[in-house]
Amino acid sequence: MDCWVIGLIIDEEVFAVMLAISVVASTVGIAVVLRPETVEPFTAIGLLNEDCRIGDYPTAASNNSFLNLCIFVLNHMGKPVYYRVIYKIGDRETIPTNTTPSLREPVLTWMGVLGDKQNTTKPIEIPVYTLEPLPSTVALIFELWLYDTELAQWIYTGRWVHLYMNITPLLP
Amino acid sequence: MNAAVLKVNRFAALMPVTLIALLTTSIPIILAQGDMLREVESIMKDLEYLHSRGVDVGPVVDLLNKAVSEYSNGSFEKAYGYIEEARRRVESLKMEAESTYIKIMVVKAVTVASLASIPLLTYFMLPRLYLYLWFKLHRKWIVG
Numbered sequence: 001m002d003c004w005v006i007g008l009i010i011d012e013e014v015f016a017v018m019l020a021i022s023v024v025a026s027t028v029g030i031a032v033v034l035r036p037e038t039v040e041p042f043t044a045i046g047l048l049n050e051d052c053r054i055g056d057y058p059t060a061a062s063n064n065s066f067l068n069l070c071i072f073v074l075n076h077m078g079k080p081v082y083y084r085v086i087y088k089i090g091d092r093e094t095i096p097t098n099t100t101p102s103l104r105e106p107v108l109t110w111m112g113v114l115g116d117k118q119n120t121t122k123p124i125e126i127p128v129y130t131l132e133p134l135p136s137t138v139a140l141i142f143e144l145w146l147y148d149t150e151l152a153q154w155i156y157t158g159r160w161v162h163l164y165m166n167i168t169p170l171l172p
Numbered sequence: 173m174n175a176a177v178l179k180v181n182r183f184a185a186l187m188p189v190t191l192i193a194l195l196t197t198s199i200p201i202i203l204a205q206g207d208m209l210r211e212v213e214s215i216m217k218d219l220e221y222l223h224s225r226g227v228d229v230g231p232v233v234d235l236l237n238k239a240v241s242e243y244s245n246g247s248f249e250k251a252y253g254y255i256e257e258a259r260r261r262v263e264s265l266k267m268e269a270e271s272t273y274i275k276i277m278v279v280k281a282v283t284v285a286s287l288a289s290i291p292l293l294t295y296f297m298l299p300r301l302y303l304y305l306w307f308k309l310h311r312k313w314i315v316g
Contacts, residue, residue: 009299009302009303009306010298010299010302015298015299018294018298019291019294019295022290022291022293022294023291025290026287026288026290026291029287029290030284030287030288033280033283033284033287034280034284079219079220079223079224080216080219080220080223080229080233081216082212082213082216082236082240110244111240111243111244112237112240112241113212113216113233113236113237113240114233114237115229115230115233116223118233147213147216149213149216149217149220152213
């Protein structure tokens, strides 16, 4: 149909606006269909109290005692992951960074497999102790590691959580 | 005194035998545990491939998670059973991975083509549709 015919039927400006709307809608639709499922892959680790809720964390424990906490792990990597949470007991000088894990030796390890966009919350029981003179403050460190299938080795994700704990000889 | 010496000697004589028995029974377990973890790692590689092909790997992920959990609890037999099941499912999923990927690609291509045709359809069909509806609505009009 020629332009002048279109002009007779629908106002040309109205037709141009409708055409523009259809072009924008089409472009947005195609972009939504073709966009990658996971734009920015990430993982997360969280520390929860013994009821598996945020807050009300213990602040003190007696030396050589056990604490009940929960660990939360989220996978948003756009693929299934084989993860490992490593528990270490450190201090203010041995906290991990975004690039390097804590230099302290692992005390406990929890492993699992998560699908894409899946998360898990695990109740855990951890030993708390120090060899320093009491009372002393320690950092309970939880690091998240992922297994890299290309490199065939465990890689530190740069994600960690820590909780400072006052270690006393005996709690009242 | 003699009996005590004899007992000590017997114990000393049995020590190498005991050690050998311990080693021969524990080494395969240690190796099996190592193999089990390597098996999980190898299945993870397959899972990543299957996921990239759009295959639903949720059930296999659950099996592997159970396997790792049982392994951590020291139930190696149960863990091995879950790994075996996961391996079987992965092998069957691998066979349909490419066809699933092609199906997903075809659906995607058809969707994109349909969306791309919207402006063209608007350009060619909208005036005709408008004209058709206009005549339909005004068919009882009489030109004086």
